[in-house]
Amino acid sequence: MSKVIAIVGPTAVGKTALSIDLATFFKGEVVSGDSMQVYRHLDIGTAKITSKEMAGIPHHLIDICDVDQRYSVAKFKQEANGWIKEISNSGHLPLIVGGTGFYLQALTNNLSLGGKQDQQRSDMFREHWQHILKEHGAHYVWQQLEKKDPEAARAIPENNARRVIRALEVIETGNQLFSQQQQSRAKDEFLLIGLTTARPVLYERINKRVDLMMNSGLLDEAKWLYDKGGSDLPAGKGIGYHELFSYFAGECSLDEAVGKIKQDSRHYAKRQLTWFRNKMDVHWFDLVSGKNDTNEIKQFIDSWLKK
Incomplete structure (x- = not known):
């Protein structure tokens, strides 16, 4: 049985930066737990980590699908378990990082996802x-x-x-x-580290992130996806994309579309927090406000790893 760290929480709360810090400190590798970052070419709207930000840390389950391919929670669970085994066998610490609640619950709680149904x-x-x-x-x-x-x-x-x-x-x-859904004992032992902060602060961070995405080229990225098929594509349902499709179709102004992205992102963050708090056993930390710091998280993880 391997020991695995999962870093969870809502969007725009600092999961990526923490994951690099922890992976560097504990000699780890990152497995993405984000249902949209599997898609190639969708970098800005998914807040995908850049090669520079990776700082040499190996990352897995990013850029593995084309936008017209469907990716499922069952596929994620299978592939994530494979990477956990490979990373552990290499003597490194697996870190699952993401905000897709059902993906992470299916993995950490070993949910039955239908088995050999017809x-x-x-x-x-x-x-x-x-x-x-x-x-x-x-x-x-x-x-x-x-x-x-x-x-x-x-x-x-x-x-x-x-x-x-x-x-x-x-x-x-x-x-x-x-x-x-039935769940059985997980194959591995997971410690769930959750990041959160006060709701008004989180929402302001989300709004600023959307503005930064727009300034970084989200409109062009969304137009590329729209021209490929838009909402008819498996990747076309993501927040940050489908709202702009309405703008391209002439159904709303650009300001209205951007406002809708911010609203949908805030609502999604709220649902993420509700899911993680109700469905999973998470240890929560607030790095944004300074209530906690990364050294505190490292000490907490180190004590757990030594048990």
């Missing part, structure tokens, strides 16, 4: 709900989940149709509620 049946089920989604809209599909599994519906925003349909699929084909 693939054809699953495909037919998803096709059925995709048809309903086109006819009746995301709110209607989300309402069907709310009727079957209210707890899952509370955790999944209705505009995340792919996750809503996935939850309905688990209920239908797995004979269990999505919110009560």
